[in-house]
Amino acid sequence: MYKIAVLGPYDSIYGFATLGLDIFPIQDAKSGAQVFRQVAGGDYAVIYITESLAEEFADEIEKYKGQLLPSIILIPGISQNTGKGVENVKKCVEQAVGSDIIFGEK
Template sequence: MYKIAVIGDYDSIYGFATLGLSICPVKTTEEAKDKLRQLAGGKYGIIYITEAVAAEIKDEIAEYQEQTTPAIIQIPGVSGNTGAGVEGVKKTVEQAVGSDILFSEE
């Protein structure tokens, strides 16, 4: 069975521990890269990562985009929502479905 982890600054992710998720607070870009590699190589099927940290390690995240697992999903942190997480999910759904699911002809 796969596990779920959350990577980001401590203030943004500590609440996820109450849900039983593995929290991985990071302070530097190198720490974030190392933690992502470690989790992706383990038994983690879903890795949530704050948008701020994801922006710093885009190249590392891209290495896992074509793989089934782990699913790497961006979430807003305490610093606010940049929209990158929603855009990433939208792009993934577009690839899977073949069209823009939010497009409206009004």
């Protein structure tokens, strides 16, 4: 059975544990990339990762973009947000429904 993981600074992700998701608190980019590789190679179908952490090892994440699993989803953290998480979700919705549901069709 597949699982869901959440990676990022502890303050940004600890609440996900109450939902039953596996959390992986990350302190720095080097250890974050290592944990990400372990999680991505495991039984996780979905990996949520904070925007700021994802920027630290974007090239590592890029390797998984063409694969079906795991699905990597950027989420905003408590601080240092870039807006990429919201933009990514918006892009996925546009692909799924054929139009931008927030701002109408383009």
